[in-house]
Amino acid sequence: MHMLAVLSRLAWRNLWRNHRRTLIMLLAIILGTWAMIFMTALMRGMVSQMVADGISSLPGHVQVHHPDFRDDPSVANLINVPDSEIAERFNAANFRQWASRVRVPAVITSEYDSRGVTLVGVDPALEDGLTFVDYREVEGRFLESADDKGVVIGRKLADILNTEVGKRIVLMSQDPDNEIADRGFRVVGLFTASVKAFEEQFVFAGKTTTQNMLRIGDQVSEIAVLGDDYRDVEAEFQKTLELINDGVTVQRWTEVDRFLGTMLGVMDGFVLVWIVVIFLALSFGLVNTLVMAVFERVREIGLMLALGMRPKDILGQIILESLLLLAIGLALGSALAWATVQPIRDGIDLSMVSEGMEMMGVSSVLVPELLLSDVVLANVVVLILGFFASLSPAWRAAQYEPIEAITKV
Numbered sequence: 309m310h311m312l313a314v315l316s317r318l319a320w321r322n323l324w325r326n327h328r329r330t331l332i333m334l335l336a337i338i339l340g341t342w343a344m345i346f347m348t349a350l351m352r353g354m355v356s357q358m359v360a361d362g363i364s365s366l367p368g369h370v371q372v373h374h375p376d377f378r379d380d381p382s383v384a385n386l387i388n389v390p391d392s393e394i395a396e397r398f399n400a401a402n403f404r405q406w407a408s409r410v411r412v413p414a415v416i417t418s419e420y421d422s423r424g425v426t427l428v429g430v431d432p433a434l435e436d437g438l439t440f441v442d443y444r445e446v447e448g449r450f451l452e453s454a455d456d457k458g459v460v461i462g463r464k465l466a467d468i469l470n471t472e473v474g475k476r477i478v479l480m481s482q483d484p485d486n487e488i489a490d491r492g493f494r495v496v497g498l499f500t501a502s503v504k505a506f507e508e509q510f511v512f513a514g515k516t517t518t519q520n521m522l523r524i525g526d527q528v529s530e531i532a533v534l535g536d537d538y539r540d541v542e543a544e545f546q547k548t549l550e551l552i553n554d555g556v557t558v559q560r561w562t563e564v565d566r567f568l569g570t571m572l573g574v575m576d577g578f579v580l581v582w583i584v585v586i587f588l589a590l591s592f593g594l595v596n597t598l599v600m601a602v603f604e605r606v607r608e609i610g611l612m613l614a615l616g617m618r619p620k621d622i623l624g625q626i627i628l629e630s631l632l633l634l635a636i637g638l639a640l641g642s643a644l645a646w647a648t649v650q651p652i653r654d655g656i657d658l659s660m661v662s663e664g665m666e667m668m669g670v671s672s673v674l675v676p677e678l679l680l681s682d683v684v685l686a687n688v689v690v691l692i693l694g695f696f697a698s699l700s701p702a703w704r705a706a707q708y709e710p711i712e713a714i715t716k717v
Contacts, residue, residue, distance in 0.1 A: 315621060319628035326600075333597045334637050340590045341641020342648065344583050344686045345678070349649050352677035355575045359538060361503050362568040363561055365510075367439050368406075368532025369541040370548050371564050375557045377529060378564075383412050383484055386527040389554050391515075394531060397551045403544065405534040407434035410518045412529065414481040416461070416511055418469035425465070425511045427479060429518025429528075432456070438534055440506055441499045448473040448497035456514035458496030462507025466498050473498060479511065483523045491521045502673065539572070579682055583689050590690075591697045594630065599701045623702045630698035631691060638687045649678045 323330050363369065374385035387394070391408055398406050410429035415422055431454040436443055441460070443450040450460055459477065466472060473495055480490040493513065501507050519525065531552070535544040541560050549558050562569030612622065655673040 312624075315625045315628055316632075319625050319632055322625075323629055323633060329597055329600065330633065333593050333633060334640075336590060336593050337634060337637025338641040338644060340586045341638050341686065341690070342644045344586050344690075345642060345645035345683055346648050346676075348579050348582060348682050348686070349645070349676040349678040350674065351575060351578065352679060352682065353675045355571055356677050357502075357675060359568050359572060361440065362565050363538060365440055365503070365506055367534075369535045369538055369561050370533040370544045370558065371561070372531035372533075372548060372552055372556050372558050373529065375555070378557070381411065381413060381529070383482055383489075383522050383524060383529070386484075386524060386529050387531065387552075387556055388527075389552060389556075390526045391528050392526055394528070394552070398531070398533075401547055401551055403533050403547070404536055405434075405438050406532065407431065407438050408515075408528040408531045409435075410515055410522065410524070410528050410530075412481050412522065414479050414511065416465070416469065417478045417480065418471045418475070420470040421468060423465065423468060423508070426509055427481060427511050427513060427518065429513050429515040430454075431515045438532065440501050440503075441512070446497040446499050448495075450497050450499070451512060451514055454514050455516040456496075457493070457517060458513075459493035460497040460499055460512040461495060462510065463498045463500055464504055464507035465511070466495070468508065471495060479513070479521070481522060485523075489522050491517075579685065580689070583686050584693070587690050587693050591693065594633070594694065595697055595701060597633070599704075619707070622705050626702035626705050627695060627698050630694055630702075634691055634694040638690060642683055642687065645683075646678065649676050652676060653678075 372387065374387055377385040387408075394408050398408075407430065409431075410427075412427050414425055414427035416425050430439075430451065432443075432451040433453075435441075441450065446460065447463070448460075451458065459479065461469075461471075461477075469477065471477060476492055476494050478490055478492050480488060483489040499507065499512075513521075515528070519527070531548075533544050533548055535541045538561065545558065545560050552558070560569075562572070613619070653676065655675040657673055
């Protein structure tokens, strides 16, 4: 321990022999660390927002459908268990939240225009907080019960149809016998979504009202279960399998939306690759700094060897110089990244490029997500790689012959 303390003092003093070179390298490490962590926070935020929006539009962490529903989401592919029995099973399971719904393709028509939409028959008491619709932000009101006779549409769809709250529209779909099923509704609310495409795609009506319109009795097409963490839904998946396996398909959200599931996995790999790439750029400057420091102290190193310092102590001293320089840069860079994220922690408004963001499935507000695990990963990986990068100049210094080093001009 005494020798380590001596080597640490020597390493610290040697770092500041050439202030300009050390400060330039330190600045490069700080900026590199800031770039690693800040850009990772932005990417984490974007992917997390994509996942959150995707889950809220599916929605849920676990879904139950008829085996053919994903390929043909028509009213013919309903879950063969009555909704009342589903409610009895799932209410006793103590899920964080769950809901059953009717979800079918439909056509909505106003007096001015018509559009293809996804009609979702819901029980609003079960859906609050499960879907992307914030009831408090709805112009007018959201549905009040499963047998509500009104309909809630998106603001964007209302603009396309040239309709508004209080106006009447007609919804048309098919019943199980392939007969036309239609009904007139009054628009009772207009919802806003962070992803504007949702405002054009989804139309919400009461579940019971929708079942009556489609003449499907007490059947539904979808069950959604929400857990505590979208990264770990295995417990909810297994419990759902136990509750309902009557000829249905139970899927995790990563299986329902493979693009988002893949994006989440790619993001975890991206963080490590990004850190390594940034360090590789820094490593050239780090190795150069250490090589120059060794070159300037050849005679001094030879003298220390002649006085009895062991080669492994010389090796340790050079490595400590590298690690001290990296540690200071990492600490300041991490602090700078945290300070940069704090002013924008509520989100960056990207409304000017909202159409491009929408194509990627991301809302127009990007909220950075700074994770402690990412900060720790960046620091640990850089220190480990820095250790290996410093081995070459340190090994070179430790191999000097004392007499040759002292007499070297």
